[in-house]
Amino acid sequence: MNKNTENLKELRDIIGFEQFKVVTKLMPGKLLHISDWGGFISKEERDAAIRKDLYHNMGIPEIANKYGLGIHAIYKITEHKK
Numbered sequence: 001m002n003k004n005t006e007n008l009k010e011l012r013d014i015i016g017f018e019q020f021k022v023v024t025k026l027m028p029g030k031l032l033h034i035s036d037w038g039g040f041i042s043k044e045e046r047d048a049a050i051r052k053d054l055y056h057n058m059g060i061p062e063i064a065n066k067y068g069l070g071i072h073a074i075y076k077i078t079e080h081k082k
Helices: 003-015 017-026 043-055 060-067 071-078
Strands: none
Touching (some): 060 071
């Protein structure tokens, strides 16, 4: 079994057979890379949410904990875009 087949089997096991059929019907032949951005579609979307939390006066340590990032990463994301 190749890696792609293993990954598709794992996805099917996670979302269930019926939902897997829907996904395969709507997205045949598509290449999909799933990153760990905490449920966000993109890093940019996640970073915008982080900046929004900062704008609404959430503390840097709280934001870091909320998004599973280090404090330095939060500073780096927010330093030019407050």
